[in-house]
Amino acid sequence: MAEFEPLQDEITAETLVVGGGISGITTAIETAEVGRNVILVEKKPTLGGRVLATNQYFPKLCPPSCGIEINLKRIRATDKVRVLTLAEIESVTGEPGKYEVTIKLNPRYVNDKCTLCGECEKVCEVERDNDLNYGLSKTKAVYLPHMMAYPHRYVVDPAFANDDRMKKCVEACPYGAIDLDMQPRTIKATVKAIVWATGWQPYDATRIDNLGFGRIKNVVTNVIMERLASESGPTEGKIVRPSDQQEIKSIGFVQCAGSRDENHLPYCSAVCCLASMKQATYVRERYPDAEVHMFYIDVRSPGRYEDFYVTSQADEKFHFHRGKVGKIVENPANGNVILEAENTLTGQITKLEVDMAVLAVGMVPNTVDQAPPLDAPIDEFGFLIAGGDRGIIGAGSALRPMDVAASIQDATGAALKAMTAEVRR
Numbered sequence: 001m002a003e004f005e006p007l008q009d010e011i012t013a014e015t016l017v018v019g020g021g022i023s024g025i026t027t028a029i030e031t032a033e034v035g036r037n038v039i040l041v042e043k044k045p046t047l048g049g050r051v052l053a054t055n056q057y058f059p060k061l062c063p064p065s066c067g068i069e070i071n072l073k074r075i076r077a078t079d080k081v082r083v084l085t086l087a088e089i090e091s092v093t094g095e096p097g098k099y100e101v102t103i104k105l106n107p108r109y110v111n112d113k114c115t116l117c118g119e120c121e122k123v124c125e126v127e128r129d130n131d132l133n134y135g136l137s138k139t140k141a142v143y144l145p146h147m148m149a150y151p152h153r154y155v156v157d158p159a160f161a162n163d164d165r166m167k168k169c170v171e172a173c174p175y176g177a178i179d180l181d182m183q184p185r186t187i188k189a190t191v192k193a194i195v196w197a198t199g200w201q202p203y204d205a206t207r208i209d210n211l212g213f214g215r216i217k218n219v220v221t222n223v224i225m226e227r228l229a230s231e232s233g234p235t236e237g238k239i240v241r242p243s244d245q246q247e248i249k250s251i252g253f254v255q256c257a258g259s260r261d262e263n264h265l266p267y268c269s270a271v272c273c274l275a276s277m278k279q280a281t282y283v284r285e286r287y288p289d290a291e292v293h294m295f296y297i298d299v300r301s302p303g304r305y306e307d308f309y310v311t312s313q314a315d316e317k318f319h320f321h322r323g324k325v326g327k328i329v330e331n332p333a334n335g336n337v338i339l340e341a342e343n344t345l346t347g348q349i350t351k352l353e354v355d356m357a358v359l360a361v362g363m364v365p366n367t368v369d370q371a372p373p374l375d376a377p378i379d380e381f382g383f384l385i386a387g388g389d390r391g392i393i394g395a396g397s398a399l400r401p402m403d404v405a406a407s408i409q410d411a412t413g414a415a416l417k418a419m420t421a422e423v424r425r
């Protein structure tokens with residue numbers, strides 16, 4: 001709701017949070033609920049981050065709508081969080097206690113008269129790649145980013161705002177909600193502390209040439225697998241292989257695809273083994289006869305997640321193979337993929353043919369593309385360093401790969417650090 005209030009050119013708050021994923025949302029809410037004002041800046045058209053793109057999330061295997069809905073309810077219940085979507089930080093000066101921040105607000109091209117009637121979308125002739133589905137499906141150029149989108153409002157892809165064909169959408173809107181003349185705007189914010197929670201992106205699997213992603217149709221990544229399993233995904237939840245849309249009878253999960261590998265990401269992304277075991281449940285529930293194979297160096301299921309591993313091991317159709325997959329080739333006769341793996345203990349080479357392979361790629365911090373301004377120290381992989389909390393404070397997966405539960409705990413700590421930043425400097 002704060003999103004819809006008139007926005008002054010100069011605003012103030014105790015804390016600025018950059019990144020509207022689960023970490024940033026948590027920091028913002030925890031701060032607001034103790035009575036402090038927060039500005040929450042998200043560069044995309046909706047809050048939610050990567051969790052919105054999952055089908056279910058472990059450990060409870062709930063759909064992302066559960067957690068997001070509770071958090072959005074908390075945001076709506078307070079007047080202390082000013083949400084700015086389609087927003088970017090242009091510059092920051094100052095120090096803990098007083099930062100001056102320039103924020104650029106990119107146009108949505110849809111104003112607050114939008115009632116979600118969908119008339120604009122119906123007549124729209126322009127299509128764009130659906131980034132939520134990693135380009136595997138299209139949306140219209142005027143679209144609702146997600147069923148759970150916040151703000152719950154359409155947006156026009158800026159690449160098409162000047163396209164003459166969009167005028168039809170303007171004319172179709174009964175409420176005058178589409179305004180293709182909207183311009184970017186810059187505002188100034190004065191805040192006492194800044195929390196940087198810009199999250200992660202998947203490692204670019206096309207860089208792992210030996211595993212064939214981008215060349216072999218039936219090799220997908222773990223983030224794509226989430227979308228294939230999701231009802232809002234490109235196949236409406238049918239886990240089918242891209243080459244011929246056949247439902248799968250066998251699948252191979254390739255762990256550490258580029259991770260723990262000095263040529264790619266030397267570190268472990270901490271969640272990939274659990275994510276693959278979770279994705280195996282998607283397959284087993286939908287296709288009870290399907291055989292699931294997981295190739296691993298070691299299975300990492302820390303703490304209470306061990307239960308999840310034990311349950312997976314008990315499934316007679318879930319086969320665990322110790323081995324690093326070094327090569328994937330296509331069987332041209334049927335489009336299947338052949339995984340060649342080396343047992344990391346015995347050195348034995350095995351080959352296995354399956355319908356589709358899923359590469360468990362790791363998490364790369366978004367700070368690699370856009371480092372936070374000022375005094376935030378970054379480690380050799382681009383993650384923010386937690387000890388740098390005397391200046392800009394890192395939160396969630398911007399600090400290291402972590403799951404949702406850890407991100408929430410970390411982001412709650414970041415809220416407290418921000419509240420005390422002034423006295424700790």
Ligand SMILES: Cc1cc2nc3c(=O)[nH]c(=O)nc-3n(C[C@H](O)[C@H](O)[C@H](O)COP(=O)(O)OP(=O)(O)OC[C@H]3O[C@@H](n4cnc5c(N)ncnc54)[C@H](O)[C@@H]3O)c2cc1C
Nearest residue numbers: 019021022023043049050057058198199200396397403404
């Ligand atoms: C395949 C896979 C499956 C997973 N499944 C699970 C699971 O089942 N359970 C679980 O607990 N965890 C799971 N995870 C981990 C989970 O995705 C992360 O814990 C979670 O996304 C971390 O949230 P975050 O807010 O730190 O980052 P993000 O979700 O990445 O959110 C960051 C937000 O910041 C925004 N942003 C980025 N840069 C800027 C900028 N410069 N300015 C403004 N905004 C910016 C982004 O648009 C985004 O909205 C999975 C991970 C993978 C790889």
